[in-house]
Amino acid sequence: MNTQTTQSPQFYLTAPAQCPYLEAERERKVFTHLVGPRAGEMNDLLTQGGFRRSQNIAYRPACEHCRACVSVRIVAGEFLLGRSLRRIQARNADLVGVERPAYATAEQFDLFRTYLDSRHQRGGMADMSLDDYKVMVEETHVETRLIEYRVATGLLEEEGELVAVALSDFMVDGLSMVYSFFNPAYVKRSLGSFMIIDHVARARTMGLPYVYLGYWVKGSRKMDYKKRFQPQEHLTGQGWERADPGDFEA
Template sequence: MNTQAHPSPQFFMTAPASCPYLPGQVERKVFTHLVGQRAPEMNDILTQGGFRRSQNIAYRPACESCRACVSVRILADEFQPTRSMRRVLAANEDLVGREYPAEPSTEQFSLFRRYLDSRHTQGGMSEMSVLDYAMMVEDTHVNTKIIEYRLRNEGDGWRSPPSGQLVAAALTDIMADGVSMVYSFYDPSLEARSLGTFMILDHIRRTQAKGLPHVYLGYWVQGSRKMAYKTRFLPQEHLLNQGWTLYEPPASDELR
């Protein structure tokens, strides 16, 4: 009988760098590699402990002077959409969402580039090539899917795959206690559809259908307008010093 213990993951620290969310702040990250047979198990444990995945790396902030980044997860089985969220769902009833293995395509990359060129002209992802995109999608040792959202064409009720225009996509990890939205992007010209909100709502529905409790949204950064949308999906928990804690929103936010 082999009694050798599984090797523990090794953790490393990045060098200090400018924070992409809060001006004047410096960020550092602790990270480890997610490889081998234990990668899915480790991804579950680390995500529940506040880590995020990027390719085969799991990381979390380890900043010396700031604790603004807070891990967020939606309680999917208790979630009820607000009036504005129901309007978003209604506005996107003509979309077909299908889940596929994590494989890149030229069509995905074209949409991804349009999204970056419109929304993220600065930062580490702005110069990503088609090969960089392929690595982002394929370089995973965990249960990762890509969910494509297409405009419904006649016959898409039975046709597989659907044939309509690709308007959004989400790279998503399937875990033992829910799903983690690794990265999502959409057609920036369809702003009226609120596709970012729609994809989160669709992930909540998918998580409910799987009978799982959580949708992990990554980090909410207090003081960053770009991250403010994450606290709209209630109820949700934030990972604080005492563990996962129910978030209490300001009274003005509860009925939006």
């Protein structure tokens, strides 16, 4: 693998592959490596430019005929909880979220496997082993944290049941949610949405303006949940612009 550390990153283009979100489309990605002393700075710049991080790779869609993927970020300082999100927050009032270093544990992996086996049996991560999970979490040259969400017991933070985990990058202008997973048995808790609500609160506390959610994919029902978190900005050809509710129409 090329681990270049030059001032100007080198970009590469993947071969076409089946799109995981839209069955009729073929996806391509442009990517570069995030290594060396400027990896954090480069990750900030690339994320602001619509890239996502996976381990030591920053990538973004570069499809030939499709522009359905849209980079989304929540405006944390103006975020308002609607009625349904307030209910989600209330249902999870017994959870405690604790930031930890990007270090993988067997307990996290057990929850990760439960999540994959329930929600993503045919996905590209379906066969991931503990070693693969460790690489996903620990192979980073940027400021990355794990946030563990446990049921509060009144005892030590580590003793409550682990129900959700978020792997997030801490950037100069916000938090970027790289990957999150949760116990699918607690469907009524809406843990995926709760973690986003919690990240907005954390960004506000830290004085950071944004929470980066990755891509909203027009026409993909599995991405519809991102509509709920307003106000938000979308990356367009003219830069980041405030999204209008009509932008979500198929």
